[in-house]
Amino acid sequence: MIAAMPLMIIPFILYNLAVVGLLGDGGIAALHHDVIVLSMLSGAIWSMALGDLLIVVALVVLFFEILKATRPGSGNLMNHILSMLVFIVFLVEFLLVQDAATQVFFILMTIALIDVIGGFAVSIRSAGRDVSIGL
Template sequence: MIAATPLLILPFILYNLGMIGILGSGGVAVFEDVILSMTMLSGAVWTMSVGDLVIVIALLLLFVEILKATRVSSKALLDHLLSMVLFIVFLMEFLLVANAANHVFFILMTICFIDVIAGFSVSMRTAGRDVSIGL
């Protein structure tokens, strides 16, 4: 069961912990806090906020989720089902919770949607290769 748990639940938990104030100042303002600032060779200043870091973490986990989708086992179906449930929870929170209606949460929800679509697509493609017709 733990292997079938979608990894994108981690950014969801991080966002909600930040939203209730456990990660910092509290509310969605914590996602605007700058954690890294670098001056580029062009002279421009590049900054990374907490929200940007959560999005990068989610993208890395999306890569792992797509790799997980290539396995053919009974756990794969449960993994896809739980990913769909997670997306529905993302969508419900986006629509119903005022602090979730911002760009960071929307991008996290979009990443979760891509996980659902890519998971089913990759699994169907992989399952199609495993079917052999004996004549």
């Protein structure tokens, strides 16, 4: 049952923790605070804000979600249903919560949608290869 849990809930929880203030100062301004600052060999300064880091985390999570969709098993259907619910929660929060009306949250919501569509597409494609019709 744990394997059926959608991993996209991780960026969702991290975003809400950041906005509430448990990962920083709180509020939308917390998404703009730099968490990584590096001096490059060219002399340029490269920085990554918390919001950007959340997007990178979501992309890594999406990779693992697509890998999970390729596994055969009965947990796939439950994973797809829960992934759809996570996307619906993203959508509802985006529409109803003022602190969720940001570009970062919209990108996270889009990644959750790609997770749902990609998971279904991969599962359908792999299921089609598993079916053999004897003549």
